[in-house]
Amino acid sequence: xxDDTPAPSELLADELIAACIGHLTLHSLPCVARVNRRWRAAxxxxxxxxxxxxxxxxxxxxxxxxxxxxxxxxSHVARAGACIAFLRDGxxxxxxxxxxxxxxxxLRFAERRPVxxxxxxxxVEACRCELGEDGPFNAGVGGMVGYRREAEEEGMAFLPTTxxxxxxxxxxxxxxxxxxxxxxxxGRCVFLLRAHRSWWEDEAITADVLDLESGGVAAVDVTPLxxxxxxxLSLPPAGVTFxxxxxxxxxxxxxxxxxxxxxxxHFLFHASTQSGAxxxxxxxxxxxxxxxxxxPRGGRGGGAAAPxxxxxxxxxxxxxxxxxxxxxRSPLEKPCGEGCLLLWEESAWSAVSSLARGAAPLPAxxxxxxxxxxxxxxxxxxxVVLLRARSGVAAGRSLFGPAPRGRHGxxxxxxxxxxxxxxxxxxxxxxxxxxxxxxxxxxxxAVLVWDWRTGVCLQAVLLHPxxxxxxxxxxxPLRFPxxxxxxxxxxxxxxxxxxxxxxxxxxxxxxGVYLVHLDRxxxxxxxxxxxxxxxxxxxxEALAWNERAxxxxxxxxxTLALHPSGCRLAVGMWHAGAAxxxxxxxxxxxxxx
Numbered sequence: 001x002x003d004d005t006p007a008p009s010e011l012l013a014d015e016l017i018a019a020c021i022g023h024l025t026l027h028s029l030p031c032v033a034r035v036n037r038r039w040r041a042a043x044x045x046x047x048x049x050x051x052x053x054x055x056x057x058x059x060x061x062x063x064x065x066x067x068x069x070x071x072x073x074x075s076h077v078a079r080a081g082a083c084i085a086f087l088r089d090g091x092x093x094x095x096x097x098x099x100x101x102x103x104x105x106x107l108r109f110a111e112r113r114p115v116x117x118x119x120x121x122x123x124v125e126a127c128r129c130e131l132g133e134d135g136p137f138n139a140g141v142g143g144m145v146g147y148r149r150e151a152e153e154e155g156m157a158f159l160p161t162t163x164x165x166x167x168x169x170x171x172x173x174x175x176x177x178x179x180x181x182x183x184x185x186x187g188r189c190v191f192l193l194r195a196h197r198s199w200w201e202d203e204a205i206t207a208d209v210l211d212l213e214s215g216g217v218a219a220v221d222v223t224p225l226x227x228x229x230x231x232x233l234s235l236p237p238a239g240v241t242f243x244x245x246x247x248x249x250x251x252x253x254x255x256x257x258x259x260x261x262x263x264x265x266h267f268l269f270h271a272s273t274q275s276g277a278x279x280x281x282x283x284x285x286x287x288x289x290x291x292x293x294x295x296p297r298g299g300r301g302g303g304a305a306a307p308x309x310x311x312x313x314x315x316x317x318x319x320x321x322x323x324x325x326x327x328x329r330s331p332l333e334k335p336c337g338e339g340c341l342l343l344w345e346e347s348a349w350s351a352v353s354s355l356a357r358g359a360a361p362l363p364a365x366x367x368x369x370x371x372x373x374x375x376x377x378x379x380x381x382x383x384v385v386l387l388r389a390r391s392g393v394a395a396g397r398s399l400f401g402p403a404p405r406g407r408h409g410x411x412x413x414x415x416x417x418x419x420x421x422x423x424x425x426x427x428x429x430x431x432x433x434x435x436x437x438x439x440x441x442x443x444x445x446a447v448l449v450w451d452w453r454t455g456v457c458l459q460a461v462l463l464h465p466x467x468x469x470x471x472x473x474x475x476x477p478l479r480f481p482x483x484x485x486x487x488x489x490x491x492x493x494x495x496x497x498x499x500x501x502x503x504x505x506x507x508x509x510x511x512g513v514y515l516v517h518l519d520r521x522x523x524x525x526x527x528x529x530x531x532x533x534x535x536x537x538x539x540x541e542a543l544a545w546n547e548r549a550x551x552x553x554x555x556x557x558x559t560l561a562l563h564p565s566g567c568r569l570a571v572g573m574w575h576a577g578a579a580x581x582x583x584x585x586x587x588x589x590x591x592x593x
Contacts, residue, residue, distance in 0.1 A: 055589025324396025
């Protein structure tokens with residue numbers, strides 16, 4: 001759409017039905033022609049669920065027990081975190097660390113129809129877990145928060161946000177003892193990959209699975225998944241079939257970028273190869289792990305205590321370099337429930353999508369394909385692939401947004417400047433939604449909503465005016481001048497206060513960006529300028545370097561959750577390393593909000 005006001009429903013219906021008709025063959029043209037006099041009216045009915053997203057947005061902030069801007073740095077909380085999720089009945093759950101209460105709190109906001117002049121719903125505390133029970137908080141895991149136990153016994157405590165299948169806010173805490181290389185939230189369980197020297201060369205790869213319902217921990221052999229991936233990397237020489245070769249004659253397509261991921265009930269491993277192909281495999285995790293007597297143990301030093309369970313390799317596949325999933329070279333990830341993993345390329349916010357380069361022309365249903373010959377005026381495009389862990393099917397889309405020079409240019413500018421802040425896919429609603437990165441003051445972000453099946457942009461809205469973009473910096477500046485009062489994180493220790501004494505110092509075999517004289521009498525060297533390692537103690541918003549914008553921006557991250565059935569989403573924005581942030585509920589059209 002070329003203007004800031006939402007396009008009439010009839011125009012969007014034209015685009016949606018044209019996209020659907022575009023999937024038909026010419027043999028269907030006579031049938032389409034017979035109904036062309038009524039197709040617009042029929043489209044309004046057929047695409048009612050998508051057209052609702054075109055309604056005017058309603059946005060209101062949620063009342064949270066933490067401040068919107070960081071207060072003076074707390075010494076007893078090593079790291080703060082928060083997450084949001086919708087329940088099946090539409091209620092919103094926000095889980096966060098509240099230093100004032102010295103607890104992790106789970107708040108529930110009831111879904112209801114808005115009334116004119118009425119404010120947002122008041123939260124109801126569904127669960128509270130005291131931080132002091134299991135040591136200082138220092139880690140966040142997927143859709144839950146966790147913290148490491150006291151120094152005498154390594155481990156992590158996990159607090160699920162919702163119960164299994166999202167029926168209610170969770171009120172349980174699960175503790176596992178041990179240490180692990182990777183920790184992934186897999187819906188009903190937590191996958192804890194044990195440390196290994198080499199993924200490809202070690203004789204065995206093992207992990208622990210923590211059942212969030214029962215609290216049981218079991219050991220899982222991941223070696224079959226690794227071996228299945230190895231087979232996908234082994235190729236015959238050109239012109240030779242597999243049947244004529246033994247294993248030592250195969251050529252290995254070396255992996256160059258590897259990543260571990262999680263989807264509901266599955267552990268996934270995917271890699272880009274030297275030839276440009278993509279390989280991936282999924283391991284099904286046990287549906288239930290029986291609880292054990294005493295505290296569950298796993299990981300280094302405690303693995304023998306966890307009973308072994310078998311998991312099966314669901315799929316192991318290879319996609320050629322021409323496939324859409326292979327063109328995502330460094331994708332970001334978002335588990336989306338229903339065994340789905342959303343992969344997306346943030347660098348694809350350019351005038352021409354990487355999936356469209358060298359490919360077929362833009363679909364006729366795309367409203368920008370013929371009206372924007374100038375590349376500078378063409379719409380932004382986000383390359384997205386939905387990987388289904390239960391089948392190995394990977395479906396890709398180029399999701400087009402508003403044109404930079406159109407009257408929706410402010411939305412395009414918000415995404416072009418800093419990229420995507422958060423993204424989500426709703427299997428029930430069939431839409432993909434994304435928000436822009438947080439800005440100073442954490443106002444509501446820009447939001448884009450697409451219909452997944454057709455790729456049509458259903459909504460593009462800027463909920464708060466954009467400030468002037470700062471000029472790109474010639475060199476990356478440091479956040480704190482010499483003499484500034486800061487707090488430094490010393491490993492597992494809490495934040496320690498001190499004063500910046502020097503910049504860009506050498507120390508032993510390495511160096512750091514700050515030399516800080518600590519108030520307790522000694523000094524430390526901060527290796528990199530990151531809010532997780534050093535922050536100001538006077539309160540207020542911290543800044544961090546935005547590589548995309550080449551400027552200092554607010555150090556905050558965004559989370560986004562789609563309503564399970566309605567035209568509604570929630571966005572949370574949380575200051576890095578501080579118990580501060582905001583959350584917004586954004587609804588479209590009449591209905592619950």
